[in-house]
Amino acid sequence: METKLYTITIFSENTVGLLGQITIIFTRRSINIETLSVSPSAIKGIHKFTITLFATEDIVSKVVKQIDKRIDILKAYYNTDEDLVFQEIALYKVATEKLLEKGSIEDLVRKYHIRILEMNNDFVVLQKAGHYNETQQMFEELSGSIGVLQFIRSGRVAITRSKVERLSDMLNAIQEKYGENN
Known part of the structure; x- marks a missing residue:
């Protein structure tokens, strides 16, 4: 199987x-x-x-x-994934000096559609929203090129492709059933 x-x-x-x-x-x-x-x-x-x-x-x-x-x-x-719209969020902390040595931060922002959450003399915190393979690809690139000081990835957040929560349909059916009996 x-x-x-x-x-x-x-x-x-x-x-x-x-x-x-x-x-x-x-x-x-x-x-x-x-x-x-x-x-x-x-x-x-x-x-x-x-x-x-x-x-x-x-x-x-x-x-x-x-x-x-x-x-x-x-x-x-x-x-399954086909039934859902889903994302996860990843945060990456990298050394500011090494990030600046790599070249243009703008290129990284454009390539991965990231946000800079914090930047100071010691470190930069980057945020990437996407699917697992996208956040993992960015992690691997940063790890291999400049090193990642800290990394965290959220769990999946997902909603169905249906119009409302699936639970809403069940609750409406229960309400209709008990509404008819009263």
Whole structure:
């Protein structure tokens, strides 16, 4: 079976200890989480977990079903990259002197579409938004040419290509069902 990168989206209320409950599901199955990010969603009072992992569709489907069974989880879904619009952010700290020796900072800004967040006599902090391969390519170029003092990459942030959050459709269906019975 072919493994590929899947993105799991989990909707829940902001409950203490829920992240631990979710990660234990992956640990028990010996599945490595590649990236993880959590933030409020577009729906008031609901938080959204975005988790990426390499797995087969069968395994990711089973994991999502197991996550869905948790009491504090409203709904969990999985998607492939084709279903999503996604990005990550990377920060790079490089020595100012070495960056200036390399030549034009403008060339680097244009090539990678980066922002300079801070620049002083000792270091420059650069920000790159993009997909993993783009942020990694920039890291490799900077590491090989001038050296990187510090580096950090965020987890994936993703939204579906559908018009609204998938959870919105589920909540509307529930509201319609209970609205008809009253």
